[in-house]
Amino acid sequence: MNPVNYLYLAALLFTIGAAGVLIRRNAIVVFMCIELMLNACNLAFVAFSRMHGNLDGQIIAFFTMVVAAAEVVVGLAIIVSLFRSRHSASVDDASLMKL
Amino acid sequence: MENLIALLVAAPLLGAAVLLCGGRRLDRTGHWLGTLLAAASFVIGAVLFADMLGKGAEERALHQRLFSWVPVEGFQADIAFQLDQLSMTFVLLITGVGTLIHIYSIGYMEHDERRRRFFGYLNLFLAAMLLLVLADNYLLLYMGWEGVGLASYLLIGFWQHKPSAATAAKKAFLVNRVGDMGLSIAIMLMFTTFGTFAFGPVLESTSDTSEGMLTAIGLMLLLAACGKSAQVPLQSWLGDAMEGPTPVSALIHAATMVTAGVYLIVRSGAIFNAAPDAQLAVVIVGAVTLLFGAIVGCAKDDIKKALAGSTMSQIGYMILAAGLGPIGYAFAIMHLVTHGFFKAGLFLGAGSVMHGMNDEVDMRKYGGLRTYMPITFVTFGLGYLAIIGFPGLSGFWSKDKIIEAAFAYDDGIRGWIFGGVALLGAGITAFYMTRVMILTFFGEKRWQPAPDPDRTASVEPGVDVTPGEMPHPHESPRSMTIPMIVLAFGSVFAGGLFSLNEAFVTWLEPVTQFEHPHPVISVPAITASTVVVLLIGVAIAWVMYGRRPVPVTAPRGSLLTRAARRDLLQDDFNHVVLVRGGEHLTRSLVYVDHTLVDGVVNGTAASFGGLSGRLRKLQNGYARSYAVSMFGGTAILIAATLLMRGV
Numbered sequence: 001m002n003p004v005n006y007l008y009l010a011a012l013l014f015t016i017g018a019a020g021v022l023i024r025r026n027a028i029v030v031f032m033c034i035e036l037m038l039n040a041c042n043l044a045f046v047a048f049s050r051m052h053g054n055l056d057g058q059i060i061a062f063f064t065m066v067v068a069a070a071e072v073v074v075g076l077a078i079i080v081s082l083f084r085s086r087h088s089a090s091v092d093d094a095s096l097m098k099l
Numbered sequence: 100m101e102n103l104i105a106l107l108v109a110a111p112l113l114g115a116a117v118l119l120c121g122g123r124r125l126d127r128t129g130h131w132l133g134t135l136l137a138a139a140s141f142v143i144g145a146v147l148f149a150d151m152l153g154k155g156a157e158e159r160a161l162h163q164r165l166f167s168w169v170p171v172e173g174f175q176a177d178i179a180f181q182l183d184q185l186s187m188t189f190v191l192l193i194t195g196v197g198t199l200i201h202i203y204s205i206g207y208m209e210h211d212e213r214r215r216r217f218f219g220y221l222n223l224f225l226a227a228m229l230l231l232v233l234a235d236n237y238l239l240l241y242m243g244w245e246g247v248g249l250a251s252y253l254l255i256g257f258w259q260h261k262p263s264a265a266t267a268a269k270k271a272f273l274v275n276r277v278g279d280m281g282l283s284i285a286i287m288l289m290f291t292t293f294g295t296f297a298f299g300p301v302l303e304s305t306s307d308t309s310e311g312m313l314t315a316i317g318l319m320l321l322l323a324a325c326g327k328s329a330q331v332p333l334q335s336w337l338g339d340a341m342e343g344p345t346p347v348s349a350l351i352h353a354a355t356m357v358t359a360g361v362y363l364i365v366r367s368g369a370i371f372n373a374a375p376d377a378q379l380a381v382v383i384v385g386a387v388t389l390l391f392g393a394i395v396g397c398a399k400d401d402i403k404k405a406l407a408g409s410t411m412s413q414i415g416y417m418i419l420a421a422g423l424g425p426i427g428y429a430f431a432i433m434h435l436v437t438h439g440f441f442k443a444g445l446f447l448g449a450g451s452v453m454h455g456m457n458d459e460v461d462m463r464k465y466g467g468l469r470t471y472m473p474i475t476f477v478t479f480g481l482g483y484l485a486i487i488g489f490p491g492l493s494g495f496w497s498k499d500k501i502i503e504a505a506f507a508y509d510d511g512i513r514g515w516i517f518g519g520v521a522l523l524g525a526g527i528t529a530f531y532m533t534r535v536m537i538l539t540f541f542g543e544k545r546w547q548p549a550p551d552p553d554r555t556a557s558v559e560p561g562v563d564v565t566p567g568e569m570p571h572p573h574e575s576p577r578s579m580t581i582p583m584i585v586l587a588f589g590s591v592f593a594g595g596l597f598s599l600n601e602a603f604v605t606w607l608e609p610v611t612q613f614e615h616p617h618p619v620i621s622v623p624a625i626t627a628s629t630v631v632v633l634l635i636g637v638a639i640a641w642v643m644y645g646r647r648p649v650p651v652t653a654p655r656g657s658l659l660t661r662a663a664r665r666d667l668l669q670d671d672f673n674h675v676v677l678v679r680g681g682e683h684l685t686r687s688l689v690y691v692d693h694t695l696v697d698g699v700v701n702g703t704a705a706s707f708g709g710l711s712g713r714l715r716k717l718q719n720g721y722a723r724s725y726a727v728s729m730f731g732g733t734a735i736l737i738a739a740t741l742l743m744r745g746v
Contacts, residue, residue, distance in 0.1 A: 021726055030723075095720035 006047035013040035027079045027089045031072070038068050100150050101163040103143050104180040104233060107190060110140040112226040118219030126215050130208075133218030134201040137225055141194035148187055156609050159184055162235060169238075176296060181235030185610045188432060189232040189362060192439045196354035197225045199582035203447050204346040206578035207454065211344075217257060221350065224250035228355040232362055236296040237286045244282060244327070244359065248275045251356055255343040267339035274336040278326015282363075285319035288312065302369040310374055317370050317377025320363055321384065328360025328414050330388045335669045337411055338395070341403040345450030348403055352410040353443035358435050361414065364421040365428045368611055371421075378422050382508065385419025386520045388412070391667060393527035397534065398663030400653055401460045402449045405535050406442070409486065412524060413438050419521065420501045427504045428611035429604040433597050434497035440589030441485040441494060447583045448479035452539060454579070455572035456546070462538040463651050464547045469540040471572040474580045476540050478587040483536050485590035487529040487633055493594030498525060503625050507616030514619045525629055529636030537644045545651050546570050 013036055020033030042061040049057025083089050114136035118129050125132070151159045160183035169176040182190070201221060208214045227246025234240040256268025286296060292312050293301050305313060324330065329337035337357070341348055351357060364371065364381060371378045389412050396408025417434050420427035453460060455472060469476040485492040488499060502525065506518030548569050574580065597603035604613050618625060655661070662668050717728075 018730060022723055022730070025723075091722050094722070097720045 001051055003047040003051045007044060010040045010044040010047065013037075013043065025090045025092050027082065027091050030091055031075055031079070035068060035072075038064055100147060101161045101182075103147055104161060104163040104182050105165055107140050107143050107147075107194070108180075108226055108229045108233060110136045110143070111222040111229065114222035115219050115226055118215055118222065121215075123215075126212075129215030130201075130205050130218045133222050134198065134205065136222060137194065137198045137201045140225065140229070141191075141198050144187070144190040144194045147182060148191060151182075151184070151187060156605075159187075159609070173294070174290075176236065176238045178239060179235045179297075180233045181298060182233060183610050184607050185362075185365065185432065186232050188436060188607070189358070190229060192358075192436050193225060193228050193232070193354045196439050196443045196586070197221075197350065199585055200346050200350050200354070200443065200447070203349075203450070203579050203582040204344075206576045207346055207450055208344065213257075217254075217344070220250055220253045220257070221346075224254065224350060224355055228359070231359055235298055237289060237298070237301070238296045240363075241279075241282055241286060244323075245279065247327070247356055247359060248272060248279065251275070251340070251351060254347040254350075255340045257343055257347065261342065263339075264342040267336075267342040271336040271340050274333050275326045278323045278333055278360075281319045281322025281326065285316050285323065288316045288319065292316070298366070302367070305369045305373045308373070313370050313374040314377045317367070317374040318380060320367050320370070321377060321381055324360030324363050324381075324418065325384060326360075327363075328357045328418065329411050330360065330384050330415065330418055331391050334388060334391065334411055335666065335673055338404050338407050338666055341401070341407055345403065345446060345453065348407070349443045349446035349450070352407070352446060353439040357410060357414050358417075358439070361417045361421055361431055361435055364418065365431060365611060368421075368425070368428055372424055378424060381422030382419055382517060383422075385415045385417070385422055386505075386517055387415070389415030389419060389524040390520060390527070391415070393524050393531065394659075394663050395666055396531040397527065398656070398660050400463050400664075402452065402462045402465075402535060402539065403446070403460055405462070405531060406445055406449060409445075409528065409532065410442060412528060413442070413486070416498060416501050416521065416524065419517065420504055423504050423508060423616075425612040425614045426507055426616040427501065429607045429613050430497060430500040430504055432607060432611070433594075433603045434494075434501055436597070436603075437485065437493035437497045437590070437594045440586050440593050441482040444478055444482035444583055444586035444590050445486065447579070447586065448475050448482060451475040451575040451579055451583065452479075452572075454575050455570070457568075457570045459547070459570065462535060463649060463653060464545055465539045466542045466545040466649070467540070468572055472574050474574055475583065478580075478583040479540070480536065481587040482590045483532050485594070487532050487637070488525055488629065489633070490630060491595065493590050493592070496594030496598040499626055499629055502629055503618050503622055504616045506618035506620060506625060510619060518618065518625070522625075522628060522632055526632035526636040529633045530640045533637045533640035534644050537640065538649060541645065542649060545649065546572075547651065 017033045017036030017038075017040060020036065021030050024030055024033065042064050045057035045061045045064070047057075049055060049061075079089060082094055086093050114133045118125060118133055121129065147161070151161075160181065162179065162181055164177055164179040166178055167175065168178045201218070204214075204217065204221065208217050211217065224247065227243050227250050229243070231240055231243030231247060234243055252268050252272040255271050256265050258264045259268070289296060289301055292308055293304055295301060322333075325333040340351060343351075371381065392408045392411025392413075392415055394408075396405050396412060399405040399408060413434070417431040417438070420431035420434065452465065452468060452472065452475060455468075455475075456465065459465070481492070485494040488495040502518060502521040505521040506514050508514040508517045546569060607613070653664075656664070665671065
């Protein structure tokens with residue numbers, strides 16, 4: 001099996017995700033873009049797993065999903081409390097951590 | 100007998116401790132305690148002396164080791180004493196003259212409310228000086244040396260409420276520090292060269308040491324001697340030291356302090372014998388100081404300062420003799436002892452005169468005192484005859500020998516120069532001492548009323564002086580005249596006794612060695628010319644001050660006179676060269692410090708500050724810019740990894 005097409009797709013998804021993280025200000029969108037990057041990685045893992053014919057990549061993909069789910073719980077909680085205090089979900093508004 | 104040596108030092112030290120710590124309850128008895136302990140030290144010295152006389156010449160040296168001071172591997176310093184003929188001579192001089200000065204001070208300081216403290220300091224002075232001459236190693240000697248410096252500081256500045264006395268004490272201390280530095284360097288050099296400080300090993304192993312090292316040690320010892328003994332170029336403190344009470348001047352000039360330099364050079368004779376260059380330097384210093392002090396003594400109107408000039412000059416004689424090697428050591432010490440008698444007598448006499456004259460020190464305001472103070476006049480007069488070297492008196496025997504030895508320096512021109520200087524010095528001595536004598540005791544009365552209250556800086560405290568009152572000179576109390584009489588006996592007879600069968604030289608020979616000098620001209624000719632020069636000096640002084648009336652205010656005088664009144668510009672020299680030079684040096688060092696050192700430090704700090712100020716901008720708090728840097732960093736890492744793998 002030739003994984004090149006899958007890898008192209010994974011790279012594309014990762015780039016879109018990374019660009020979204022860097023460019024968008026809305027915290028929810030940034031969050032979704034992070035999910036996009038994680039899933040791009042998952043796709044690459046699964047593709048390699050298929051290519052090598054073993055299950056290692058797929059197991060790691062499951063791990064990634066579990067970690068992503070946990071991360072979403074924490075992240076959404078942060079976004080909600082941020083929104084409550086600032087009435088905005090823009091990441092640039094939370095810029096107090098500086099000298 | 101050895102065990103008595105420590106008691107010599109311990110007695111006055113105990114006195115100092117008790118008097119200085121005892122508080123006011125000792126005010127009424129303290130002076131007796133101090134005098135008693137000084138006398139006790141003298142008695143112990145006399146017992147040891149009698150014991151020493153009973154032994155053969157070679158077995159006379161005694162040792163006493165008390166304890167180990169610094170017990171370190173390779174660095175052994177003991178508290179140990181050595182009493183040989185040289186130390187014995189000093190012990191008797193220090194304790195004997197010292198005790199007389201204690202007795203004199205009882206009367207002289209009677210009205211001073213701090214008399215107890217004064218006696219404590221006097222005892223401390225004696226203890227330090229005894230430690231200096233009794234030490235059996237250079238490190239312990241250094242301890243005594245510093246103790247003498249401390250005691251002299253305390254005593255010169257005893258009337259510390261007078262700014263001039265406080266300044267004089269500081270000056271004496273500072274100038275002495277320069278000399279002390281020489282001694283400490285000499286001791287360090289000795290330790291690196293010989294590995295020990297003890298007199299025995301150091302002085303016996305000079306033959307295996309390079310002459311250059313010995314010359315260096317010798318020159319450093321000479322520097323030390325210059326500081327303590329007020330020799331050129333470290334002489335400037337001596338004149339100002341007259342700010343102290345008169346007994347202190349007597350003690351400093353006769354028994355302690357200034358004699359320490361002579362002792363150091365004679366004690367280190369073996370080093371100087373092996374280093375002819377250092378020896379020549381000693382002789383030159385002695386010869387220069389001899390003339391320097393004599394010239395200063397000629398111009399001073401202050402009786403104590405005139406005597407101070409004469410001390411400088413006489414110590415110059417001793418240093419000169421000590422530089423001559425084995426032909427001179429014994430005569431240096433002999434002159435030191437006879438000088439101790441007559442100079443102490445002269446100073447005590449001067450104090451007695453001041454006591455009767457409302458503490459006036461200007462000789463131009465004395466005159467005609469011989470009938471009012473007969474005992475002072477006779478004792479001072481005998482001291483005067485002794486110091487000018489009148490034939491038969493003490494000074495004649497010792498000074499004449501030094502002049503002979505100076506002529507014997509070598510067969511060539513140097514013998515003539517040094518001998519000529521010593522001879523000239525004898526003439527000048529006769530001149531200025533005759534001047535002191537005539538101005539004080541002869542001629543018409545030039546007494547002046549006591550100074551105004553606003554000028555009382557020169558009046559010693561505790562003396563009731565009504566402004567405007569004429570002085571009414573009187574003979575001093577018995578406690579002051581008896582020491583003067585005893586010292587006058589010493590001034591008259593000591594030199595003759597010492598010269599009987601060359602007793603003094605034979606006594607010192609085991610320690611200092613002795614060779615008979617062979618002067619370039621015959622001995623009778625030297626003696627005759629000494630007497631002739633002496634008579635010329637006396638005659639000139641009589642013509643200038645005895646026949647003509649003496650003006651109360653000093654005339655302007657020639658250029659040399661004015662320079663000599665300012666101590667031959669020594670303070671001006673020090674000020675211009677050392678003080679100004681030092682100021683310029685510090686100023687330029689401060690400039691370098693501010694611009695170069697501080698520049699580097701501040702520049703480094705500022706550049707780091709600027710750099711971090713710029714780096715700080717990266718911490719802008721925007722999560723997205725952090726993300727950019729993370730992405731960028733990761734991209735660079737991956738690119739680098741790929742590149743490295745490609746290579």
